[in-house]
Amino acid sequence: MKAKLIITVVALLALGASARTPAQSSETSIEKKIDSVFSGVTSPDAPGLAVLVRTNGRPVFEHGYGVRDLRSKAKIDAHTNFRLASFTKQFTAMAIMLLVHDGKLRYDRSLTELFPDFPTYEKTITVRNLLNHTSGLPDYEDLMEAFEKKNGSTWTPEKQIQDAEVLELLKKEKAGKFPPGTSWSYSNSGYVVLGLIVAKVSGKSYGDFLHTRIFAPLKMNHTMVFQKGKNRVANRALGHSKDGTTFKETDQSSTSATLGDGGIYSNLEDLAKWDDALRNHTLLSEKEFQPGLSPVRLNDGSEPHWPAAPNDDNLHPGKPVSYGFAWFLDPYQGRSRMWHTGSTMGFRTVIERFTEGSGLTVIILCNRTDLEPEKLALQVADIFFSARKLICTSPKKLRQCSGQSREFAESLHFRARSHRAVLLHHRAHLQVLL
DSSP, rough: OOOHHHHHHHHHHHHHHHTTTHHHHHHHHHHHHHHHOOOOOOOOTTEEEEEEEEEETTTEEEESSBOTTTOOOBBBOOOOOOOOOGGGGHHHHHHHHHHHHHSSTTTOOOOOHHHSSSGGGGTTTHHHHTTTOOOOOHHHHHHHHHHHHOOOOOOOSSSSOOOOHHHHHHTSSSSSSSSSSSOOOOHHHHHHHHHHHHHHSSSSSSSHHHHIITTTTTTTTTTOOOOOOTTTOOOOOOOOEEETTTTEEEETTTTOOOETTTTTEEEEEHHHHHHHHHHHHSSSHHHHHGGGGGGGTTTTOOBBOOOSSSTTTSSSTTTTBBOOSBBBBBOOOTEEEEEEEEETTHHHHHEEEOOOOEEEEEEEESSSSOOOOOHHHHHHHHHHTTOOOOSSSGGGGGHHHHHOOTTOOOOOEEEEETTTEEEEETTEEEEEEE
16 A cells, blocks of 8 residues: 555656646746736836735745836835835734733733823723724824814924824823724724833834844844834835826825834835744744734624724725734635735735635735725735646546646645545645645
């Protein structure tokens, strides 16, 4: 039996070697399909986007489209740094989880324990409520608007609101949107406060803590928490918005200086390292990271829903929402995934991570606001998921199957009595699983 199995595996390896050229041809076909998704919505001399597609921990597509800004016309590539917007939140959540790992913080610690002068409406808000958007904190953007109606213009793109000012606005409120844990509402306020908690508990600035505990260990050498006047973003993409048939630069707003909710700049090269760290549990063990991938339930055990009233942060009004710590967790076409978008003045971003099997990650960073990266990323996912998988029930059909298959995600299966061997090939990489 063992001898027969070894002979079969050797034959299978030989077949894999002979099938490399068709596999490479199919990869080229896949790359062309992906390229067509993006080349059709961009032009070489306009603001554009950077795209990274990875599977099994390896890049299978990486491309820049368009220019970083309209003055230099420098081309977008894997080293171009984009403002991540709410893509930032997963790094803020990781920082909190690392402080829990260090024993310096608890998920059930209340806001008033951390900031004793907070008003009573926030007495029962916990760190966990902030992480999963069940805190009920008012939106600081609304508070800014109300403050300026009463006091006149206060914040501008040149004089931006800072985290400490957000905290003061929240402290002046008498009530939240709802009692903590009774509803769900996406909250930039919550993640600004989480950034302040990182600084208060760690004794370092938010940016220094993230650099020391996340960016430096992962060798994300070009990723930073941007603070105007304190640091500089190299290879920086500037944000743009459509103005009729042309684009205008719209890089900064009055809220662009807040940190924990959207202040990070990064690029494809560094975000590939972030994807590896998530895949390999580099910063936290799988068990320690699990709370971040547990969909929130309300206090009564029910499933939360997006608020009924539409707004810029309400992606799916009235629909059920599955959210952990800075990750949406709803499946796509029955496939498990963790994902998040980012949207701010001049930028749109997304990360989609499908976690089953060899996995699939799609990252899109745009320096223009007229594109929908979430939809584009799912188009890329559809290309991969539509790849045909041939199942062979006996060694006799192996050659027939390899001749028919022209899909990038090709796999060949056969049964040898009570044993099963699987050949997976990606470019020249062969792996036999017994």
